[in-house]
Each structure stands twice: as C-alpha cells, then as structure tokens.
Amino acid sequence: MTTLNGANGTSSSPALKVVIVGAGIGGLSAAIALRKEGHDVHIVEQSAFAHEAGAAIHLAPNANGVLRRLGIFAESFGANTMDKLVEYTFSGEQQRSLDLSESNKQWQHPWHLAHRIDLHNALKAAATNSIGNGSARLQTSSVVTGVDPASGTVTLKDGTHIQGDLIVGADGVHSITRKAVPGGNIRPFGAGKSAFRFLVPRKLAENDAVTQKFVQNDGELVIWYANDRRIVMYPTSNNTYLNFVCIHPDEETEEQSGENWDQAGDLNLLLKVYSNFDPAVLRLLSKAESGSIKIWKLLDMDIIPNLASERLALLGDAAHPFLPHQGQGAGVAIEDAAALAVVLPLGTRPDEVGERLKLYQDIRMERANRIQEHSRLAGRDRSEQVKIDMYGFTNFNFGHDEYDNA
Ligand code: FAD
Numbered sequence: 001m002t003t004l005n006g007a008n009g010t011s012s013s014p015a016l017k018v019v020i021v022g023a024g025i026g027g028l029s030a031a032i033a034l035r036k037e038g039h040d041v042h043i044v045e046q047s048a049f050a051h052e053a054g055a056a057i058h059l060a061p062n063a064n065g066v067l068r069r070l071g072i073f074a075e076s077f078g079a080n081t082m083d084k085l086v087e088y089t090f091s092g093e094q095q096r097s098l099d100l101s102e103s104n105k106q107w108q109h110p111w112h113l114a115h116r117i118d119l120h121n122a123l124k125a126a127a128t129n130s131i132g133n134g135s136a137r138l139q140t141s142s143v144v145t146g147v148d149p150a151s152g153t154v155t156l157k158d159g160t161h162i163q164g165d166l167i168v169g170a171d172g173v174h175s176i177t178r179k180a181v182p183g184g185n186i187r188p189f190g191a192g193k194s195a196f197r198f199l200v201p202r203k204l205a206e207n208d209a210v211t212q213k214f215v216q217n218d219g220e221l222v223i224w225y226a227n228d229r230r231i232v233m234y235p236t237s238n239n240t241y242l243n244f245v246c247i248h249p250d251e252e253t254e255e256q257s258g259e260n261w262d263q264a265g266d267l268n269l270l271l272k273v274y275s276n277f278d279p280a281v282l283r284l285l286s287k288a289e290s291g292s293i294k295i296w297k298l299l300d301m302d303i304i305p306n307l308a309s310e311r312l313a314l315l316g317d318a319a320h321p322f323l324p325h326q327g328q329g330a331g332v333a334i335e336d337a338a339a340l341a342v343v344l345p346l347g348t349r350p351d352e353v354g355e356r357l358k359l360y361q362d363i364r365m366e367r368a369n370r371i372q373e374h375s376r377l378a379g380r381d382r383s384e385q386v387k388i389d390m391y392g393f394t395n396f397n398f399g400h401d402e403y404d405n406a
Contacts, residue, residue, distance in 0.1 A: 016348060
C-alpha cells in the first residue's frame, strides 16, 4: 500500500495520486469527490479562466443529489427551481401547460435551472478550498497533449510530465484523452442542428406590454415549436435573466456556427432564422443582452466501447458528448464523477485501479448511453417524433438517487 501525502502534504493516509485533465463541470466534481475520499488530486486545465463563457444549464434531481452530497447547493448561487412547463406552437398557440410543483415532490432533490458560470465558480471554490485534510491543486493555462494509461503519465504542451496512479480524462467534447482508450479514436460529428444561446434581462421582458405575458411566473420553462426548429426559454440567476436556446438546421447559420462554446452569433441572423415565429417572441429575442449571443453546432458521437483503460478513466463529454435536449450533459458528468469516487475509496492500492475502473465502466456505460439516446429522441423534428416523455419525467428516474442506496 502506498502512503502518498495529500496535496497539501498534510495527510499521511494511503492515497492515490490522481491527475484530472480538464477543470470543467465533470473534472471539478471528480476533484471534489476524490478529495473527499482523501486522495491527492492535481487538476490540469488548458484555459486561464480569464473570460468565462456559458449561459444556463439544467441541474436535474440526479445532478443535485450528487452536488448536495459534495456540499454544493445551487440555490445559494441563484438557481431557479423549475416549477412550470409551457409549450406553444411557433405561431404562439398554447399547446400545453404543466404545473410541476406537485410532480416535483416525487423527487428527492430539486430540478434547478442554473447559470453555468455560477456553477463552475462554486465547483472551483469547493475543489480548491480545504476539504478535510487538504485541497485539490488546480493548474491552469496548461494544455495536455497526451496521456499514457499504462504508466499513468500526463504530458503537457511545454514538455512537462505528471505522473499519477489514476488519470481522469475530463477534457470535454474535443477530448484528446479519449484516444487513449481502446476504440476511443473516434470524433464527434455534427448532429445537423446549431443553437443560438443568449441571455435577456428579465426586467426588459417584464417592462414591455407585448412580452410581459411570457414572464408571469418564476421557474417557468417555455418552448415554442416549429417542425425543424424550436426556441427554449427559462429563467436563471434568481430570475434576473431569461436564458434562450434556439435550435435550428445547421445550414441556416453555416457561416457563423462553430464548435467552440464562445463563438459569437449575430442578432440579425437569429431574427432571420426564426422570422416566421410569433412576433411577440421575436420581440423577446431582440432584447438579447449585447455581446451575449453565441452560436454553436450541436455535436453527437457514436457510443465509445470503453470508458476506461488501465489507469485512465473518461468522464462527462469526453466519454459521451450530450445533445442538449434533455439538459443532462452536466448531470451525467456529475454522476460519473461521483461513481468514480465510489469505486475508488481511500485505501485502494495503485495496482487495483485497473480492476476498479472496469467496475466504473460497468456502472456508468448503460445509464449514460440510455440517457444519451433519450436526448437524441427528444431533439427530433416534430414530424419524426416518437411518443416519449420529452422531459424524462417517466422514462428515467432522474430523481432516484442511486448513491443513497449504495
Ligand atoms: P466541459 O464542461 O466542457 O469541460 C471540459 C474542460 O476540459 C474545459 O474546461 C476545457 O477547457 C478542458 N480541456 C479540454 N481540452 C483540454 C486539454 N487538452 N488540456 C487541458 N484541459 C483541457 N453547456 C450548456 O448546457 N450550456 C452552456 O452554456 C455551456 N457553456 C459552456 C461553456 C464552456 C466554456 C465549456 C467548456 C462548456 C460549456 N457547456 C455548456 C458544456 C457543459 O459544461 C458540458 O457539456 C457538461 O457540463 C459536461 O462537462 P464536462 O466536464 O465533461 O466538459
């Protein structure tokens, strides 16, 4: 049994030396969970985190169940509980209105609508603050160029090597660690759709006689559907902002869509792509906060045959890039992170890591793939839609917290 010291040199417990590639939602969650076990965690992140990007993100009950256990309470950074769901046709006819306040009671944890930057900041603070006997080390502005699962070596662009008993590949949709698992030399592909994302200050919608009807209630998620495009709106940041995700066929915005999260989009193009929607909705769109419009291509990927190899485990988008139609990308990454910590308790010997990662793969593979498939179905055009519960309320027990019973 090894007796490595914790990151602060304060622990004498047997601990694994863990190197996490990527300090996104999944990587930071894994850092917190593995630190809580007492492992020695070093996170390597390419970004300097100088200009954070991102708009809102769903934290369904499955995500919140894990986050709460990690000490992260999304309501403390302005997340709204999703209480109501309203659907319209593109021309503004209301199709259904669901009060979720009763059905929410079936979940053990709330369904939150949060701002990604707030969530990211909370995770970063929790990962790098002292937990028990030491914090994780976060090394930013460091691009990882390769990993060796056999020796546990992570190589940086500047030629530095970092050695670990375990490498966690949490480097997102354009992962380079993915290539190091058998069958992982696959690339995400365009799903045929792009999305505009932006924020509208809620006050602007409230103060306009035409648009105020859309912001009568807190915690309301609204969708306007045409056959091949849709506009999704929900509140975030203590109801001070309305987050918009507008999804349409790729070819309509080919000149602007990119594969990066911070690709700037254009208001005129947005209004053109959705020009046949209800004029009141277009009026809402035109209130987009200056500079907040981003446009991104939705990416999908074939199922990867392995989530782990020797000392390397993949999690989150590196393992299974999610389409956004179920709001489960962050949630499944957070679940992955918790599962890793469950299979690698303090006292796990370095020579046991490979076997335990097989267990991790068994636990995560089927669930992640099923939720991913459900997200694909939920994103189909209206004319091709199969009869599913679009929000996973019945198909998946997002509220069931499997770790409660672990
Ligand atoms: P991510 O959260 O994407 O994190 C991956 C991390 O790995 C990033 O910090 C990245 O910089 C780092 N990384 C990548 N390659 C390397 C490398 N070679 N070396 C070192 N570090 C590397 N989802 C939404 O639903 N709404 C949003 O508004 C939204 N905004 C986003 C903004 C940004 C800047 C990013 C990175 C992601 C965003 N996402 C958003 C995606 C969402 O966070 C993920 O889909 C989901 O949370 C899964 O998390 P993940 O940790 O697997 O990946």
